[in-house]
Amino acid sequence: MVLLPYISSPLSWLCLLIVSLFLVALKNIKFHPLAKYPGPKSWAAFRLRYCFSLWNGSLVHDIHAIHRKYGSIVRVAPNEISVARSDGWNDIYCHRAGHQPFPKNPIWWGDLPGRTPSIVSTPLRADHRRMRALLSTCFTPSALQAQEPAIISHIDHLVDQLRKRCVNGDENRTTVNVVEWFSFVVFDIIGDLGFGETFHCLDNNALHPWVEELFSYSKIGALVAALRHYTIIFNVFMRSLPSKSLEAARANYNWGVKKTHRRLDLEVQRDDFVSRILQFSDNDDLRMSIPELENNMNLLIVAGSDTCATVLSGTVNYLVKTPTALQALVNELRSSYRNPSEMTFSNLQQLPYLVAVVEEGLRLCPPNPSGLQHVVPIGGDTVCGGWLPGGTHVSVHQQSLYRSPDTFYQADAFCPERWLPTAKTDAASPFYNDDRNAVQSFGTGSWSCIGQILGYAELHTILAKVCWHFDISMAQGGRDVEWVTQKSFAMMEKQPFDIQLTYVSKNCS
Numbered sequence: 001m002v003l004l005p006y007i008s009s010p011l012s013w014l015c016l017l018i019v020s021l022f023l024v025a026l027k028n029i030k031f032h033p034l035a036k037y038p039g040p041k042s043w044a045a046f047r048l049r050y051c052f053s054l055w056n057g058s059l060v061h062d063i064h065a066i067h068r069k070y071g072s073i074v075r076v077a078p079n080e081i082s083v084a085r086s087d088g089w090n091d092i093y094c095h096r097a098g099h100q101p102f103p104k105n106p107i108w109w110g111d112l113p114g115r116t117p118s119i120v121s122t123p124l125r126a127d128h129r130r131m132r133a134l135l136s137t138c139f140t141p142s143a144l145q146a147q148e149p150a151i152i153s154h155i156d157h158l159v160d161q162l163r164k165r166c167v168n169g170d171e172n173r174t175t176v177n178v179v180e181w182f183s184f185v186v187f188d189i190i191g192d193l194g195f196g197e198t199f200h201c202l203d204n205n206a207l208h209p210w211v212e213e214l215f216s217y218s219k220i221g222a223l224v225a226a227l228r229h230y231t232i233i234f235n236v237f238m239r240s241l242p243s244k245s246l247e248a249a250r251a252n253y254n255w256g257v258k259k260t261h262r263r264l265d266l267e268v269q270r271d272d273f274v275s276r277i278l279q280f281s282d283n284d285d286l287r288m289s290i291p292e293l294e295n296n297m298n299l300l301i302v303a304g305s306d307t308c309a310t311v312l313s314g315t316v317n318y319l320v321k322t323p324t325a326l327q328a329l330v331n332e333l334r335s336s337y338r339n340p341s342e343m344t345f346s347n348l349q350q351l352p353y354l355v356a357v358v359e360e361g362l363r364l365c366p367p368n369p370s371g372l373q374h375v376v377p378i379g380g381d382t383v384c385g386g387w388l389p390g391g392t393h394v395s396v397h398q399q400s401l402y403r404s405p406d407t408f409y410q411a412d413a414f415c416p417e418r419w420l421p422t423a424k425t426d427a428a429s430p431f432y433n434d435d436r437n438a439v440q441s442f443g444t445g446s447w448s449c450i451g452q453i454l455g456y457a458e459l460h461t462i463l464a465k466v467c468w469h470f471d472i473s474m475a476q477g478g479r480d481v482e483w484v485t486q487k488s489f490a491m492m493e494k495q496p497f498d499i500q501l502t503y504v505s506k507n508c509s
């Protein structure tokens with residue numbers, strides 16, 4: 001009774017709150033099972049600092065800075081560990097005999113409420129295995145071979161559109177925002193393979209509005225992931241979202257759904273994703289429900305396009321700033337082909353310098369520079385030799401690992417030479433000790449990218465055709481970007497980047 005006036009005053013509630021927060025922080029910093037891992041105290045005390053960084057797109061850079069200061073295994077939230085060691089790939093993402101798998105972190109990978117899960121969002125192992133087995137049939141070597149003419153025709157269309165701009169410019173020259181053009185071609189390709197019709201981005205010299213909207217959801221995706229760490233706030237947020245925003249998100253999704261149904265209704269004999277999926281529609285072990293198919297088709301469009309556009313744009317950004325590498329690539333391409341119509345997916349893979357350039361692009365410009373978030377299974381397990389309790393959030397932080405001087409010689413420099421066969425065998429090469437297995441930009445293990453061979457084919461062919469036909473350089477007075485400084489939300493926020501193109505194809509025969 002004597003305490004009642006104190007308890008009911010706002011000041012006493014404030015004091016109580018401060019003391020509680022202090023005790024929580026103290027517990028997290030000093031007495032938590034992860035307390036032994038290094039990292040900034042403000043990040044270890046509360047999840048808030050991490051969520052703020054995620055929401056404003058700087059998480060990838062902040063965690064990179066933490067790794068640089070505190071080492072290769074760091075604590076970045078009360079219950080989260082970030083790893084910048086190549087053995088982390090195996091421990092977190094691959095099957096280890098006698099260990100439980102580390103499931104995906106639903107905070108990051110979960111769908112919006114009410115949607116049927118896709119291959120990336122399903123929490124159930126059996127469903128993931130079933131969908132993966134079915135969708136993988138779209139990406140076999142024989143599927144790729146059948147899709148090759150269609151893919152090449154879009155890449156030729158890109159070259160043709162760029163050529164027209166050059167011949168209409170002074171001295172066969174033009175300046176283009178290369179990020180945009182790479183997005184146009186990869187979205188046209190994926191629209192064709194997925195929905196049976198292109199998005200006509202190349203024809204219209206513009207992204208389709210549906211595709212453009214997808215980018216705006218990237219920021220919302222990061223906000224949703226940040227809020228999901230706080231269940232109550234997330235639920236309040238979802239309830240208080242204006243119905244217009246929810247309606248817009250629904251309409252965007254439904255547009256993909258409609259396109260899927262239009263493709264299902266097409267009576268054409270063509271080898272694309274849907275035709276492959278339909279082949280197995282009678283197989284009970286593989287079959288997908290219609291809502292599953294709808295969500296997966298939406299997913300494939302994003303997963304298969306923005307990823308390639310990011311790696312291509314980043315690689316060209318580095319190439320024009322590394323003239324020796326660009327020249328070596330151009331020399332290899334123009335001496336290997338008298339006519340670019342001779343280029344095929346399989347013979348391009350035989351060009352050592354082209355392959356090395358793409359590997360270096362995947363190292364310095366991965367589409368997911370942050371971690372692919374997973375959770376330590378119940379009961380806990382070891383990662384890189386250290387014990388982590390069950391429920392700990394954990395991932396390999398790609399940017400920190402790929403740009404670590406412990407992993408690569410001159411780690412921030414664009415050096416395709418590190419991927420050449422000689423660098424791997426010649427002990428005198430400065431790149432001999434590079435840990436090339438550290439780079440897993442397509443992921444590894446049970447959840448790794450199923451579109452890898454298609455991704456590689458697009459990267460090799462688009463880069464080869466552009467560099468064969470055009471001399472490329474930085475554009476005088478054009479927009480530039482330092483690749484590694486860009487923000488990353490659910491997707492990377494690519495800034496416009498201008499290059500100068502000079503059409504030279506007629507001169508090299």
Ligand code: HEM
Nearest residue numbers: 119120303304307308441442443447448449450451454455
């Ligand atoms: C440069 C190109 C690409 C890169 C770097 C890339 C990278 C990735 C990464 C890092 C993952 C996550 C792996 C994980 O969770 O452990 C992934 C998953 C996936 N990717 Fe790609 N990707 C690329 C191209 C493509 C293409 C062309 C497609 C298909 C059209 C595709 C379809 C998928 C799918 C369906 C998954 C989910 C696999 C699963 O959960 O089992 N990707 N990709």
